[in-house]
Amino acid sequence: MEDLMAARLQMAISLGWHIIFACIGMAMPFLMAFAEWKWMKTKDQVYLDLAKSWSKGVAIFFAVGAVSGTLLSFELGLLWPTFMEHAGPIFGMPFSMEGTAFFVEAIALGVFLYGWDKISPLAHWISGLIVGISGVMSGIFVVAANAWMNSPAGFDFVDGKYINIDPIAAMFNDAWFTQATHMTFAAFASTGFAVAGVHAIMLLRGKKIRFHKEALKIALIFGSIAAFAMPITGDLAAKDVAKRQPAKLAAMEAHYHTSKNAPLIIGGIPNDETQEVDYAIEIPGGLSFLAHGDFDAEVIGLDQIPEDERPPVIVVHFAFQIMVGLGTLMMLIGFIYFFMRWRKWDYINNKWWLRILALATPIGFIALEAGWTVTEVGRQPWIIYKVMRTKDALTAMPGIQYSLLTIVLVYSILTLAVIWLMHRQIKSIHEKYNT
Amino acid sequence: MYTELIMIIMGISLILYMILGGADFGAGIIELFIGDKSNSTVSRAMAPVWEANHMWLIIAVVILFNGFPKAYVILSTNLHIPVLLFLIAIIMRGTAFTFRHYDAYHDKSEKIYSTIFRYSSLLAVFFMGITISAFFSGTIPSDTSGTFTEQYIYTWFNWFAVSVGVFLVTISAYIAGIFLLGEVETEEGYNSIRKFIMWIFGLSIISGASIFISSFVSDLQFHKLFLSHPISIAAGVIASLIAPYIYKLIKAKKIWTMRIVVGAQMVLIMIGWFIIQWPNLVVFSDGTKLSMYDASGPVATMKVLFFSLAIGVVVIFPSLYYLFRLFKSEDNLS
Numbered sequence: 015m016e017d018l019m020a021a022r023l024q025m026a027i028s029l030g031w032h033i034i035f036a037c038i039g040m041a042m043p044f045l046m047a048f049a050e051w052k053w054m055k056t057k058d059q060v061y062l063d064l065a066k067s068w069s070k071g072v073a074i075f076f077a078v079g080a081v082s083g084t085l086l087s088f089e090l091g092l093l094w095p096t097f098m099e100h101a102g103p104i105f106g107m108p109f110s111m112e113g114t115a116f117f118v119e120a121i122a123l124g125v126f127l128y129g130w131d132k133i134s135p136l137a138h139w140i141s142g143l144i145v146g147i148s149g150v151m152s153g154i155f156v157v158a159a160n161a162w163m164n165s166p167a168g169f170d171f172v173d174g175k176y177i178n179i180d181p182i183a184a185m186f187n188d189a190w191f192t193q194a195t196h197m198t199f200a201a202f203a204s205t206g207f208a209v210a211g212v213h214a215i216m217l218l219r220g221k222k223i224r225f226h227k228e229a230l231k232i233a234l235i236f237g238s239i240a241a242f243a244m245p246i247t248g249d250l251a252a253k254d255v256a257k258r259q260p261a262k263l264a265a266m267e268a269h270y271h272t273s274k275n276a277p278l279i280i281g282g283i284p285n286d287e288t289q290e291v292d293y294a295i296e297i298p299g300g301l302s303f304l305a306h307g308d309f310d311a312e313v314i315g316l317d318q319i320p321e322d323e324r325p326p327v328i329v330v331h332f333a334f335q336i337m338v339g340l341g342t343l344m345m346l347i348g349f350i351y352f353f354m355r356w357r358k359w360d361y362i363n364n365k366w367w368l369r370i371l372a373l374a375t376p377i378g379f380i381a382l383e384a385g386w387t388v389t390e391v392g393r394q395p396w397i398i399y400k401v402m403r404t405k406d407a408l409t410a411m412p413g414i415q416y417s418l419l420t421i422v423l424v425y426s427i428l429t430l431a432v433i434w435l436m437h438r439q440i441k442s443i444h445e446k447y448n449t
Numbered sequence: 450m451y452t453e454l455i456m457i458i459m460g461i462s463l464i465l466y467m468i469l470g471g472a473d474f475g476a477g478i479i480e481l482f483i484g485d486k487s488n489s490t491v492s493r494a495m496a497p498v499w500e501a502n503h504m505w506l507i508i509a510v511v512i513l514f515n516g517f518p519k520a521y522v523i524l525s526t527n528l529h530i531p532v533l534l535f536l537i538a539i540i541m542r543g544t545a546f547t548f549r550h551y552d553a554y555h556d557k558s559e560k561i562y563s564t565i566f567r568y569s570s571l572l573a574v575f576f577m578g579i580t581i582s583a584f585f586s587g588t589i590p591s592d593t594s595g596t597f598t599e600q601y602i603y604t605w606f607n608w609f610a611v612s613v614g615v616f617l618v619t620i621s622a623y624i625a626g627i628f629l630l631g632e633v634e635t636e637e638g639y640n641s642i643r644k645f646i647m648w649i650f651g652l653s654i655i656s657g658a659s660i661f662i663s664s665f666v667s668d669l670q671f672h673k674l675f676l677s678h679p680i681s682i683a684a685g686v687i688a689s690l691i692a693p694y695i696y697k698l699i700k701a702k703k704i705w706t707m708r709i710v711v712g713a714q715m716v717l718i719m720i721g722w723f724i725i726q727w728p729n730l731v732v733f734s735d736g737t738k739l740s741m742y743d744a745s746g747p748v749a750t751m752k753v754l755f756f757s758l759a760i761g762v763v764v765i766f767p768s769l770y771y772l773f774r775l776f777k778s779e780d781n782l783s
């Protein structure tokens with residue numbers, strides 16, 4: 015394997031792995047604080063148990079997220095030194111703020127986990143909330159850094175030199191707000207569905223304890239509300255992409271030919287040879303409307319993008335379809351949930367409903383990985399859009415395949431280990447409740 | 450001015466990482482040598498603070514790539530291999546420690562976690578020492594014309610670097626020993642750690658000597674730099690001369706005085722190192738240097754970085770104080 019391919023894969027694997035822990039680290043503390051708050055209000059032991067066992071989950075995921083994040087902050091340089099040499103001083107500001115947010119998160123988590131009987135219940139609850147708030151803040155900061163790669167700002171690029179650097183303008187680039195809001199809701203949607211799914215599986219397995227029922231209820235509230243936010247924030251993101259990265263939009267939609275009244279393509283297999291999409295459903299004018307809010311607007315196709323600046327269409331298109339498809343599905347599930355709540359149906363004991371939730375366990379995270387694939391692969395061949403190519407950023411050190419191999423090995427083992435550990439946590443809860 | 454201030458903040462982060470992170474890594478190394486006896490003490494004493502202890506590394510790295518990108522690039526290209534090994538060890542030990550602490554069951558798996566935790570603690574510190582050594586040894590070529598081994602292997606794979614690696618291992622174990630003396634509950638535990646400290650201190654003297662000898666023998670830059678800085682020499686001498694006093698404190702079980710004196714000893718060692726480096730970040734094999742001024746980002750970046758760090762300091766130190774008070778205040782009573 016070439017070094018460039020190996021480096022791209024290694025980056026993708028490390029980031030794709032980290033993001034799962036990062037999302038749990040952003041959303042889970044809020045679920046935990048919500049349970050504790052209910053406990054403070056009702057003094058119902060089950061909420062305390064929930065808060066405590068979720069906090070253990072948070073601690074485990076936080077630690078694994080932290081070490082994989084530490085790897086990332088070096089990996090940016092290990093793999094892309096030329097990129098970091100120039101980008102570091104420009105987009106570094108969100109990272110330095112992120113450092114503070116992490117610190118606060120780590121401290122507040124220490125207080126939360128070990129301070130149960132050392133501080134007042136209210137102070138304890140607040141420390142849990144701080145964990146969540148600083149987690150979300152750190153997420154927003156890194157996403158702002160990533161948004162800068164999509165929408166470079168805060169410098170002038172003249173004769174290969176980066177001058178007039180303004181780190182604050184770089185942080186508040188055109189893409190940061192849409193990306194950060196979409197990402198933050200995604201963290202809640204994917205974590206909410208995953209947690210609800212796991213507890214649904216437990217209920218289906220006959221572990222019909224209140225612990226699982228209450229957990230499921232809390233997770234579903236978070237997941238469903240966030241699921242509604244996904245298409246809205248996603249649409250804003252798409253309009254944004256249409257404006258600043260027409261090549262990415264064209265790849266997402268497999269839109270080969272520039273046209274007015276462009277159709278929205280659903281499904282289908284893009285064919286780079288014929289520049290057509292086979293077997294697709296077309297909604298006339300749909301793409302023009304979604305991208306620019308006008309059925310007759312012109313949408314730039316791949317034919318207007320120089321050949322060596324086109325992202326890989328198939329990957330981006332499929333990833334986009336997966337994200338949007340699953341996002342629609344999640345919204346539908348959320349809709350059914352709110353409907354059942356409104357009609358006061360006994361959904362928590364309904365086998366079919368639990369089955370749906372169980373099947374939906376991973377879909378939030380799949381959508382999340384797909385979304386990142388759209389963003390990152392859709393930016394190719396640029397590492398800094400229109401400024402630096404990914405291949406020019408690569409390290410001079412040969413043999414990246416070996417480092418890729420090592421990372422794959424380490425992460426595979428860790429993935430299995432984390433799953434095993436979580437399994438044991440759940441088992442211990444069942445022993446506690448004698449089921 | 451911002452460049453110097455930021456450098457000083459990075460220096461402070463590194464000192465804190467050396468002491469707090471060092472105690473944390475060292476705890477794993479102690480377990481490796483004196484075994485299960487220390488296991489529960491380590492877990493109990495470290496768990497509330499160990500996440501926070503590692504934040505200092507993140508802060509230092511962020512300062513490096515934000516403020517001194519050229520130095521970060523050298524670190525990550527010429528030292529790619531030891532940095533990667535260090536990171537893998539960090540991942541292994543972090544997860545093993547967490548697993549051991551939070552696993553719902555205490556059965557045979559605990560042995561596996563402990564073994565991984567212990568060995569990877571040692572390896573993490575060792576590779577960190579190896580990596581750091583390259584900044585002041587003068588093994589990194591100043592251009593990119595060399596062969597693969599010259600560029601990526603000899604930069605860190607040499608007697609000098611190994612000596613620094615071993616030295617850092619002994620120093621972290623020593624710091625952890627001093628810390629744990631205040632945490633053990635039994636007389637027997639106290640004595641076994643006390644013996645370990647004597648032993649590891651001896652090793653640190655041997656590896657420290659090996660650092661100098663290897664620099665002379667291989668004609669590296671380190672001893673030249675060191676001998677031309679009287680303050681560094683003084684710092685080194687004072688740090689060594691307080692050893693007998695620490696020995697007395699250990700005998701007398703004066704936990705907090707002992708911790709503070711050893712902390713000061715570490716600060717001296719670090720200052721000795723910073724002085725020989727200042728204002729250089731990297732000393733190349735031909736004797737040329739990359740100073741912090743050459744490596745630094747543009748003024749606008751340094752200014753913003755400084756203010757972000759200043760905000761960080763205002764937020765972090767009070768919260769950290771709160772955390773340590775909450776969990777370490779009972780020690781004062783005992």
Ligand code: HDD
Nearest residue numbers: 193197200244245248249251252338341381382385386389
């Ligand atoms: C739970 C996960 C999830 C779900 C259900 C959705 N998304 Fe998404 N999407 C993400 C998770 C995500 C993400 C992983 O979080 C991304 C990657 C980068 C980012 O900022 O968010 C993303 C990126 C992303 C982008 C690219 C932004 C860019 O490159 O700047 C667009 C256009 C959309 N999304 C659009 C949508 C639409 C129209 C959805 C309709 C249902 C949708 N997403 C659902």
Ligand code: HEM
Nearest residue numbers: 022025026029030033156159160386390391394396397404
């Ligand atoms: C955590 C969520 C993220 C995921 C899942 C993700 C995914 C990916 C993927 C799949 C690639 C490979 C693209 C390709 O080469 O075809 C990539 C590349 C890259 N990403 Fe991300 N990314 C994430 C967030 C970020 C963030 C926050 C940053 C930086 C601040 C970042 C920086 C990079 C860099 C530097 C590359 C390599 C250069 C390139 O291929 O363009 N990523 N990422």
Ligand code: HEM
Nearest residue numbers: 035036039040075076079080083084086087116149153156
């Ligand atoms: C979109 C992408 C990312 C998001 C949303 C994100 C978010 C987070 C969050 C919430 C945490 C807290 C840990 C937890 O609670 O599990 C975390 C940890 C960490 N992340 Fe990321 N991250 C992303 C990408 C990156 C990248 C690209 C880097 C490195 C350059 C990075 C570096 C770190 C570091 C160093 C930590 C550990 C700090 C700690 O212990 O809290 N992250 N990340």
